[in-house]
Amino acid sequence: MCEHVRICFWPWRCVALLAFVVLSDLSLGVRASNAHEGHAALPTKGLTVSGDQLLLSEGARKAIDLQTGKVTLADMTRRVECNAHVEAPWRMQAMVTTQVPGRIARLFVRPGDRVEAGQELASVESLELEALQLAMLQADAELRLEEEKLARQRPLAERGVITGSAALETEASVRQRTTELEVVQCKLRALGLSQGLLARVRQSQQPVTEFALVSPLSGVVAEADVRVGQVVKTTEHLFHVVDPSRVWVVGDVLEGESAAVLPGQPAVVRFKELPDQQFTGVVDHLHLKMDETRRTRHVAVLISNTDGLLSPGMFGQMWVETARSEEAIVCPTDGIIRYLGSEYVLVNRGEGKYVRKPVEIGLRREDQVEILDGLFPGDRVVVNGNHVLFSLFANETPTSSGSRTPPKMEAHPEVPASGGAAPKPVVIQGTVELPTDRKALASARLEGRVGRILVNHSQPVKAGQVLAEVESLQLRNLQGELLESQSKLAWTRERAGRLERLASQNLLSKKELWQLQTDQRVLENRVASLARRLGMLGVGQDEVDRVLSVDLSSQDCDVALVRSVSIRAAIDGEVAAFGIVPGQIVDADTPLFEIHDRSTLWVKGYVFQRDAAGVTTGQPVSVTFHALPGVRVEGRVVRVSPVLDASERVLPVWVEVDNSDGRLIEGMLARIEINRVEVAEARRHRLDNAR
Structure with missing residues (x-):
């Protein structure tokens, strides 16, 4: 909000009034020739100035049209206004994809339809799904055949009609077919097919050719990029x-006003399309990056939208309440006089008596100003004619109790007390950025679909904390291979143990045993390799151990499988930015999150070639920021580029500043003052650093 203050000046009417005072003091008994515009001529008597007090006759008050206003109690607020647009929060939307390739068989919804969570959107025919079921039926048939064969061979082996090794071979085949069947069933259950449905498929010998795509949340179908076939x-x-029931309204707050906006502050939003509607909410979060093109900071306000009037993409105006003072002492804005950096008022203390008083100002608006010190409710202050009267005090120093002396001009800090000239500091413009070790990216290690997002914008996180989970077909297939190899390894070890006993009794050739032991070592290496691959994809060792110990014969074996890989934070910090939603397909190694550790920051500036010789590392620096008026931060030069920018002939330098209070963000504009050093000293510093 703009601040409205009046600057003390000497208008022509003031000159006329002073002339009247001088003539009155000399007892000349004549009237001033100049009259106040629109009023009678000023009287020659009735005005006395004594210290901070001024006595004014009724005629003089009428001559300058003196008016007063009352000091009252009122609620005061400070608001920041900005342009804004509507966005859908990531929690209130989701993408829908298929888990296996296929062809759209039927569509049940159209764009714009309202759906409930779990409602079918379409059905997909999948050859891969059918192939998995056929593999299950084949494994089931082969298992039954081997079981029948084993049932016939066991009595024959016991009577010595056939060798025991033949029965062992058949028993091993039964174990292998059982494992294959269990692995296929586990894969199908991971795709959402129930145990009962799989039992019906095995009984009917007819695979299910379609599966349903369902909505993950209640809401409206915004897009449906599918056709039958x-x-x-x-x-x-x-x-x-x-889900349009809640939306974000994202405001673009100017950099100079952004420091006043904080999470939790109330906000009001209006749209031209809805002139009779006003939407209220609170600031949900602020982005941790400054828009360096528009010089604005994004502020997201969470708005209830149960009536559906707001749609993502709409533009409007936002007002954020950054400060509030209830039952504040307020004075009319016209009563404030600014003089030499301080604020004053003229208080009416009775008939014709006025006192000059300094005041301390708080919140401001167009017609009223909050008074923090100097006035009380019920006081009356001069609101018209006050500048004319105050000019009579221009050469006086306030003497009343509690009044403030106008500030004295201080000597320029560049001029030492001895009077000798000190070198002027190097003043350059800069931009806040993060040191290279205080910004980290987080990405998925394999292609997949975003399952869950576990953090919000600007949320503090710890190193290793899970940010999101990604579901992947590749992950599912790897676990299937691991389960199959682990099961084969188990029955191969068991079979090798049995054959080893037979070989020790010379009932089996050692060549066959050696071949089986070789197969066992190959399977052990394969299991270890698959486990390492899962670990490289982000699956924890405890999760790998759980997969290896799963009982494939159980009906809930798919529960033990790892459905997603975790995306974790690499450093302590805050979530600066992400642009994904649940269900979205992401590529491997594509950055999805950005983490900022803002405890210590750099300010990068460019020194002109003529000043470069006097800048070196370790020099003390003062930094001010456009977004934080009145704040000065001390730092030091920590890095100087060894080469000048070829196009601009400037030398990049980096200043390190402390940001433990978190007020600074990446992209803020800064003004850097570097104290000069002698060229010889700067060269010595560079040589020391080089050594």
Whole structure:
């Protein structure tokens, strides 16, 4: 909000009044020739100035049209105004994809339809799904055949009709077919097919050819990029569902006003399309980066939208209440006089008696000003004619109790007490940035679909904390291979143990035993390799151990499988930015999150070539910021580029400043003052640093 103050000046009417006072004091008995515009001529008597007091006759008051206003109690607020637009929060939207490739068989919704969580959106025919079921039926048939064969061989082996090794071979085959069947069933259950459905498929010998795509949340179908008969892949977004009951209104607050805006502050939003509507909410979060193109900071306000009047993409105006003072002492703005950096008022202390008083000002608005010190409710201050009267005190020093002396001009800090000239500091413009070790990116290690997002914008996080989870077909297939290899290894070890006993009794050739032991070592290496690959993808060792210990014969074996890999923070800090939503397909190694540790920051500036010789590391520096008026931060030069910028002929320098209070963010504009050093001293510093 703009601050309205009046600057003391000497208008022509003031000159006329002073002339009247001088003539009155000399007892000349004549009237001033100049009259106050629109009023009668000023009287020759009736005005006395004594210290901070001024006595004024009724005629003099009428001559200058003197008016007063009352000091009252009122609620005062300070508001920041900015342009804003509507966005859908990431929590209130989701993408829908298919877990296996296929073809759209049926569509149940259209864009704009309202859906409930779990409602079917479409059905997909999948050859891969059918192939998995056929593999299950084949493994089931082969298992039954081997079980029947084993049932016939066991009595024959016991009577010595056939060798025991033949029965052992058949028993090993039964174990292998059982493992294959259990692995396929576990994969199908991971795709959402229930144990009961799989049992019906095995009984009917007819695979299910379709599966349903369902909505992950209640809302409105914003996009449906599918048609019946369309071939779809696991990397395509098929539906976009948005819950419009709550929205973000993101304001672009100017950099100079951004420091006053904080989370939790109330805000009001209006739109031209809805002139009779006013929307209220609170600041949800502030982005941790300054928009360096617009010089604004994004501020997100959470707004209830149960009636659905707001749609993402709408533009409007936002007002954020940055300060409030209830039952504050307020004075009319016209009563404030600014003189030599201080504020004063003329208080009416009775008929024709006025006292000059300094005041301390708080919140301001167009017609009223909060008074922190100097006035009380019920006081009356001069609001018209006060500048004319105050000019009579221009050469006086306030003497009343509690009054403030106008500030004295201080000597320039560059001029020492001895009077000798000190070198002027190097003044350059700069921008706040993070040191290289205090910014980290987080990404998925494999392609997949965002399952859950566990953090919010600007949220503090610790190193190793999970930021999000990514579900992946590759992850599911790797675990299937691991389970299959682990099961084969288990029955291979068991079989090798049995054959080893037979070989020791010369009932089996050692060549066959050696071959089985070789197969065992190969499987051990394969299991270890698959476990390492899962670890490299972000699966923890405890999760790998859980997969290795899963009982494939149990109906809930799919629960033990790792459904997603975790994206973790690499450093302590805050979540600066992310632009993903649940269900979104992400590529491997694409940065998804940015983490900022803002405890210590750099301010990067450029020194002109003529000043570069006097700048070196370790020099003390003072830094001020456009977004934080009145704040001065001390720092030091920590880095000087060894080469000048070829196009601009400037030398990049970096200043380190403390930011433990968190007021500074990346991209803020800064003004850097570097104390000069002699060229010889600067060269010595550079040589010392080089050594």
